[in-house]
Amino acid sequence: MAESNATQVILTDDGIRIINAQNTADNAASGVANLNDPNLMSVIEKQTQAAQYAGLTSQYNVILARAKDASISTTALTTAYTNLSAFMTAILTDTTKASDVNRDTYKSLTGAYNTALSNVQNALNDSFNTDIDNMQSSVSVASQAASSAAIVASQATSTGNNASQVASQAASAANQASADYTALSAGVEDGSVVHITTKTVIDAAVIGTAEIADAAITDAKMGNISANHIITGSIDASKVTVAKLDAGNITTGTLSTDRLNVGKLSALSANLGDVTTGSLKGVDIVANTFSTPNGSFTTDANGNVVASNLTIRGVTNLVYNASLLGGSGTNIPGWGISNNGYYSSYTLHDGVPSIGFNASTGSGVWNIFAQSKLYPLNGLTGQPYSASVWFIDDGSEAAMKYQFTLAFFDANGNRLASGYAGNTWNGNPTSQGWAYKTINNIISPSTAVYVAIQYWAYNGTGHALFSSPMLTQTAQSTGYQPDTGNVVSAGEIDGSVINGSTINGTTFNAGDIISSTYNTSRFYPTTITPAGLVATTGFNSMDGLRTEMSAGSFVTKYRAVHSSSNQYEAYDGVFSGDELALNSGFTNGIDMGFQQSVSGNQLTGQVVLSPLNGIHLWGSTQSIHFSGLQMNGTGITMNSYGNILADQGSTWWRVVDFSGKEIANFGTDVAGSNAIKFNRELDIGNFHINTEHTFTSWDKGAIHFAKGGGGAADIYTGAVNYTSLVKSSLLSVKRDVQKADTAYWAQLVNSIDLATYQYKSDDNTSHLRLSSIVDDVNVTKQWQLPDVFISRDENGKLSGVDDSVLLNATLATVQEQQKQIDQLNGHNMELEARLNKLEAKLNG
Numbered sequence: 082m083a084e085s086n087a088t089q090v091i092l093t094d095d096g097i098r099i100i101n102a103q104n105t106a107d108n109a110a111s112g113v114a115n116l117n118d119p120n121l122m123s124v125i126e127k128q129t130q131a132a133q134y135a136g137l138t139s140q141y142n143v144i145l146a147r148a149k150d151a152s153i154s155t156t157a158l159t160t161a162y163t164n165l166s167a168f169m170t171a172i173l174t175d176t177t178k179a180s181d182v183n184r185d186t187y188k189s190l191t192g193a194y195n196t197a198l199s200n201v202q203n204a205l206n207d208s209f210n211t212d213i214d215n216m217q218s219s220v221s222v223a224s225q226a227a228s229s230a231a232i233v234a235s236q237a238t239s240t241g242n243n244a245s246q247v248a249s250q251a252a253s254a255a256n257q258a259s260a261d262y263t264a265l266s267a268g269v270e271d272g273s274v275v276h277i278t279t280k281t282v283i284d285a286a287v288i289g290t291a292e293i294a295d296a297a298i299t300d301a302k303m304g305n306i307s308a309n310h311i312i313t314g315s316i317d318a319s320k321v322t323v324a325k326l327d328a329g330n331i332t333t334g335t336l337s338t339d340r341l342n343v344g345k346l347s348a349l350s351a352n353l354g355d356v357t358t359g360s361l362k363g364v365d366i367v368a369n370t371f372s373t374p375n376g377s378f379t380t381d382a383n384g385n386v387v388a389s390n391l392t393i394r395g396v397t398n399l400v401y402n403a404s405l406l407g408g409s410g411t412n413i414p415g416w417g418i419s420n421n422g423y424y425s426s427y428t429l430h431d432g433v434p435s436i437g438f439n440a441s442t443g444s445g446v447w448n449i450f451a452q453s454k455l456y457p458l459n460g461l462t463g464q465p466y467s468a469s470v471w472f473i474d475d476g477s478e479a480a481m482k483y484q485f486t487l488a489f490f491d492a493n494g495n496r497l498a499s500g501y502a503g504n505t506w507n508g509n510p511t512s513q514g515w516a517y518k519t520i521n522n523i524i525s526p527s528t529a530v531y532v533a534i535q536y537w538a539y540n541g542t543g544h545a546l547f548s549s550p551m552l553t554q555t556a557q558s559t560g561y562q563p564d565t566g567n568v569v570s571a572g573e574i575d576g577s578v579i580n581g582s583t584i585n586g587t588t589f590n591a592g593d594i595i596s597s598t599y600n601t602s603r604f605y606p607t608t609i610t611p612a613g614l615v616a617t618t619g620f621n622s623m624d625g626l627r628t629e630m631s632a633g634s635f636v637t638k639y640r641a642v643h644s645s646s647n648q649y650e651a652y653d654g655v656f657s658g659d660e661l662a663l664n665s666g667f668t669n670g671i672d673m674g675f676q677q678s679v680s681g682n683q684l685t686g687q688v689v690l691s692p693l694n695g696i697h698l699w700g701s702t703q704s705i706h707f708s709g710l711q712m713n714g715t716g717i718t719m720n721s722y723g724n725i726l727a728d729q730g731s732t733w734w735r736v737v738d739f740s741g742k743e744i745a746n747f748g749t750d751v752a753g754s755n756a757i758k759f760n761r762e763l764d765i766g767n768f769h770i771n772t773e774h775t776f777t778s779w780d781k782g783a784i785h786f787a788k789g790g791g792g793a794a795d796i797y798t799g800a801v802n803y804t805s806l807v808k809s810s811l812l813s814v815k816r817d818v819q820k821a822d823t824a825y826w827a828q829l830v831n832s833i834d835l836a837t838y839q840y841k842s843d844d845n846t847s848h849l850r851l852s853s854i855v856d857d858v859n860v861t862k863q864w865q866l867p868d869v870f871i872s873r874d875e876n877g878k879l880s881g882v883d884d885s886v887l888l889n890a891t892l893a894t895v896q897e898q899q900k901q902i903d904q905l906n907g908h909n910m911e912l913e914a915r916l917n918k919l920e921a922k923l924n925g
Contacts, residue, residue, distance in 0.1 A: 122172055122182040131173050138166075140432020141198070143404050143563050148201050150588060150610060151208040152602055152674075158197040165190040205406065398564040399552040400534060401454035405434040415454040422450030422536070428546045430471045430515055433561070435548035438538050442481075447539045453550065455490055455531035461554070462525045468534050469519045469558040470550045477508025477543025484537040487520045487552070489529035500526045508543045515548075519558040587611060599625055599642055602674040620673070627675045633658050640672050653679040660691035665700065717749065795874070808885060823900075826893035834865040853882055 122130070141162050148155045168190050172180050372379040378388045402415035408424035413436070418424070421440035428435045442448045458464075468487045477483075482505055489500035502523045525532065536547050549561035591607035594600065597620040604618040604627075615630045625640045634657050641650035648667040655662045665686040666679040677683070686700025698704065698721035708716040714728040725734060727749035736745040748755025762771040768784075769777040778784050786794040812818065833853045840850070854864035855871055857879045870890070872883040 120181060120184070121179045123179050124177060127173055127176045127180070130169070131176055134169050134173065136429075136431040137194075140429075143432065144198065144201055144205070146563055147205060147404070147406055151205060153201060153204045153208060155201060158194075158201050161190070161194040161197040165194045396553050396555060396559050396562070398550075398562055399456045399532065399554070400550045400564055401456065403433075403453075403550050403561070403564040405436070408434060417452040417454075418450065420448040420450045420538075425546055428473065428475075428548070430473070430548035431561075433549045435473075435546040436536060437544070437546040438536070439475075439544040441542040442538050442540060445540055447484075447537055449535055449537050451536040451547070453533045453535075453552070455494060455533050456552070457531055458489075458525060458529055462527045462529055464525050464554055465522045465556040466525060466532060466552065467519070467521045467523065467555050467558040468550070468552045469517065469561070470534070471548045471561070472516050472518050473546050473548075474509045474513040474516075475544040475546070476510060476512050477545055478541035479508060479510055481508035481541030481543045482506065482539040483508065483543075483545055484535075484539065485518045485520065485547070486535040486537060487523050488533055488535055489525055490531040490533065491528060492530045494531065497526055497529060500529055503537070508541065508545070521558050522556045595620060599671075599673045618675075625673050625675070638675050640668060640675060642671060642673070644671075651677070651679050651683075659693060660689055662690075663688040665702075797880075821893055823893040823897040826890040827897035829867045829869065830887075830890045830894040832865055832867060833870070836864065853887070855879055855881060 141158075145155055145158070148158070168186065172182060369382045370380060378386075380386050402413065405413050405416075405424060407414045408416075408426070411418045411423055413424050416436070418436070420442075421438060423437050423439070424434065425437045426434045428437065436451045438448075438450050466487060468485070470485050472483065472485070474483075484503045484505040486501055486503040488496050490496050502520055504518050504520050506518075532552065534550055534552055538545075551559060551561045553559055588611060589607075589609040590605040592605055594603050594605055595618060599620045600618075604616075606619070607615070607617045609615050613631055616627060618627045619625070620642075622642070624642055625638075627638045627640075629636045629638075634655065636656075637652075637654040639650075639652040644650070647670055649671055651666055651668045651672065653662075653664040655664070664679040664684055666684040668677040668679070668683065686703045687697070688699075688703050689697040691697070696705070700721055704718050704720040704726075706716060706718045708714075708728075713730055715730040715732070716728050717731055717734050718726040718728070720726060727734065729751065731749045732755055734747040734749050735743055737743050743758075743760055745760065746755070746758040748757055759770075760772070762769065764770075764779075767779050767782070769775075769779055771777070776784075786796055788794045835851060836854050837849050837851050838854075839847055853866045853870065855866060856862040856864045866882070870883055870887045871879060872881050874880045
């Protein structure tokens with residue numbers, strides 16, 4: 082067999098450029114394909130989504146903290162966020178290359194999260210009884226997402242254009258190398274020398290024994306290199322990455338530890354022994370247990386901490402309501418808004434609303450348009466304070482200035498003349514992105530009592546917004562976090578005392594969550610909220626009880642857990658400083674969250690005690706009971722109408738003067754034996770009744786006894802002494818008037834049987850009485866008295882003689898007798914005349 086001669090291949094720089102250009106073109110084409118593929122998430126889109134997802138997470142944490150403070154359920158929101166987070170984490174783990182993505186799943190998870198977030202924000206609206214415009218916030222988030230999508234599309238277009246340009250360059254380089262490629266593809270004869278003037282790719286070729294003189298091999302793959310063939314020179318270790326190194330082959334020299342980058346110490350030794358000097362800096366320590374040499378601080382494998390003196394320090398945002406919850410228009414709880422400042426839920430920074438200015442200050446005028454609530458220093462003067470805020474300019478005059486101020490105030494809330502520091506910058510006529518503004522290491526003056534931040538605008542017309550303010554007691558400003566303070570999760574701290582500390586913005590829960598099937602709101606036995614509300618709660622088999630104490634108010638609540646209908650018995654007691662209100666009523670459905678108020682149409686009774694309005698009773702069962710010295714039902718009750726109701730065993734209700742003399746006695750016994758007595762002169766309208774048996778008409782007018790339905794009333798009495806007796810006999814009040822038959826009435830009068838008698842109640846000194854007799858004893862009347870003279874009561878019962886009729890009948894009898902007398906007189910005169918005549922004749 083003939084011997085094969087070695088072939089010499091020389092790769093020039095042009096050949097190398099061809100290979101690089103080809104690779105660049107391939108990568109660019111792949112990137113463009115990724116952008117156009119809906120089932121892939123490109124690198125550019127990933128990077129944009131990563132930034133937006135960080136903002137979403139910040140917003141989620143803010144809303145979650147506020148919802149928990151307001152006892153609002155976040156189960157649906159947490160579930161939606163967890164599902165979305167798992168999906169996004171898997172995709173965004175590596176943002177340097179494209180990944181497969183299920184767009185339908187991504188859209189579904191995002192929609193579920195936005196719905197749950199909107200529900201919690203609406204619930205927060207109701208809790209704060211304010212107008213939080215979360216729908217605008219959702220629109221803003223959607224708008225930002227749309228803007229981000231537009232940016233991604235723009236970047237994708239730019240990348241595609243660049244890729245097209247690079248591909249064109251690669252094609253040109255490839256054309257330049259075509260001659261070399263054609264020559265090589267035709268084959269090389271043994272022993273020939275080939276000069277390749279452009280960068281050339283040799284696919285699946287074997288170069289045997291070859292000498293590459295004074296040449297550099299780049300991006301080469303060599304099978305096995307025997308160190309025996311390296312006969313001279315040196316290898317720069319900085320240019321070599323050694324995958325595996327057998328320490329047994331290091332036979333001399335020293336390895337300096339500051340040159341080692343060791344992943345795990347356990348790879349060097351299973352037991353490091355005792356490290357007695359030096360220090361570990363900037364590293365994470367993972368250990369089963371940890372302790373100081375003197376045992377003053379130890380942790381065990383279960384995470385229990387035992388410390389002789391433990392101080393936990395964290396960075397707390399001193400800006401009250403830094404997240405602007407409850408904001409609307411020019412009203413933001415905890416903030417002073419003026420001079421055209423306003424609340425914006427449209428322009429958000431990482432999900433946090435902003436305070437904006439969109440107006441003119443006037444020439445050369447500084448306007449403060451926002452100031453945070455004054456935070457008390459509690460004597461901590463001479464301490465460093467720092468602040469930060471995010472700022473965005475939507476277009477302002479170049480001559481305009483904005484200022485972010487950290488200011489200290491005196492006891493009256495006045496800003497100290499030398500107690501502030503500001504960060505000032507110019508406006509920009511072109512809309513800008515978010516910018517981070519800071520103020521660092523401002524020492525509180527000795528006269529300072531409060532600290533706060535301020536937003537200022539100066540000298541012109543502009544539109545700009547501030548968001549995510551942070552004020553801390555530190556020498557350096559820190560990134561934004563809500564003003565809920567730090568949460569220290571340390572399991573259980575035993576044997577510790579916290580002295581001389583101020584704890585702000587914290588919810589305290591005493592004990593564990595109450596174990597009861599009725600505790601659907603997961604109440605603790607006692608809770609103190611950051612707003613100052615102290616609440617205690619308890620449940621048993623019959624009812625739920627809760628007491629709430631806040632500024633100027635003390636409220637007790639009772640809720641029944643059983644009912645035969647949808648109305649559950651409920652009571653509220655409210656003490657608000659100027660009144661005590663006790664309300665009884667019901668709730669519509671079981672109310673173990675104590676959310677319903679016993680008021681309105683759910684109120685059945687109320688007792689209000691007020692120094693301004695006295696005692697107010699409302700309802701059918703509300704009353705005041707006076708039991709006296711005994712508890713056996715001998716007192717009286719005053720009901721909600723003011724009526725006085727006697728107890729079953731009550732006997733009297735008395736009015737007594739200071740000396741104990743009885744003024745009036747009202748008999749209240751059930752038998753009715755105790756009369757109503759007045760021991761003083763009594764005025765009733767126009768009538769006066771004195772204690773001397775006198776009934777007086779004060780205006781000297783007549784006294785009328787009338788029936789309720791009209792007409793005069795009958796009067797029953799004993800002897801009547803009078804100076805005149807007048808009977809009303811007016812023709813104007815009479816009907817059917819006819820001339821009386823005096824003979825008839827005389828006959829009736831003459832038929833009356835008169836009798837003398839005495840009343841059974843008369844004694845021996847009583848005079849003899851004479852009158853007609855009304856026989857109410859015998860069925861066959863023994864005493865004659867025509868019925869027309871008999872009087873009957875309203876029930877038709879015989880009551881006596883009607884003297885009015887009898888008197889006029891007697892008058893008729895007199896008239897009839899007078900007629901007879903007149904007739905007799907005429908007859909006598911006639912007889913006397915005849916007698917006179919006869920005597921005259923006889924004498925004549």
